Amino acid sequence: MAKQLDYHTIREIFTRFRDAEDEPKGELHHVNAYTLVVAVALSAQATDAGVNKATKALFEKVDTPQKMLDLGEEQLIEHIKTIGLYRNKAKNVMKLSRILVEDYGGEVPNSRAALQSLPGVGRKTANVVLNMWWHHPAQAVDTHIFRVGNRTGIAPGKDVDAVERAIEDHIPADFQLHAHHWLILHGRYICVARKPKCAACLIRDLCPFEDKTL
Incomplete structure (x- = not known):
């Protein structure tokens, strides 16, 4: 588990996520x-x-x-x-x-x-x-977000409740609405479990993960 990142580093991380995709969407199909x-x-x-x-x-x-x-x-x-x-x-x-x-x-x-x-x-x-659906800044912590939160120090915690609280406490308010989707998509496609794609990572220079891949 990485140490909690400071405010300015977290702001830079989410600024990069937003610049790359300002309106991230969930991937589950639904009509209402x-x-x-x-x-x-x-x-x-x-x-x-x-x-x-x-x-x-x-x-x-x-x-x-x-x-x-x-x-x-x-x-x-x-x-x-x-x-x-x-x-x-x-x-x-x-x-x-x-x-x-x-x-x-x-x-x-x-x-x-x-x-x-x-x-x-x-x-x-x-x-x-x-x-x-209702665009509340609610944070749903799944395995991807739990892994990214702990690996990067964005939101470290021993269980999903702790990671959820860390997201709410440490990610700036203007990024809260989309934080869930930025983190889950990053975990699903870049910061994967077994061999993270660090070479393609937007935040690799800010991430303290010791076992980075090249």
Whole structure:
């Protein structure tokens, strides 16, 4: 774990990220808040590409909680059976869809507490939805962000909660909205787990990672 970087270094890092891509986007396909919740819930222990492939046909005909209930669990399973843990995920999607219909008038709530009360929706999923749909500066820490935060010293922490707090505490406010996407994309494509692509890294001169590759 690298030491926490200072404010000026972190500002320079995110200035470079912003200059390279000022409006980073999440890679999960969705058409509205509901399909985003479903997609993020399905993405646990799965790749975004795999989820997108499974949900392409699904979201063409199912884009509301009621339509999901009308589809039924077995038909949902047929769509998502290429995704890991698909049976349990299908049960959760049906349960959360029923709760949204019965308790929220078919609408997705925009509070973290309400989102986290839904089956299969944890803090990370809630933060992704809050960030991507309602543009809240919420930080969803996945394995990529955890790795980048610790490897670079941008947001070191022993667990995901500590990394989330470090992001909120140390990344300047004007970068908070897109911080999640800059970090996850950097971890997914450049600062990869086994052999980071340091030669192609925008911040290699600012990064304290000792095992840099050339």
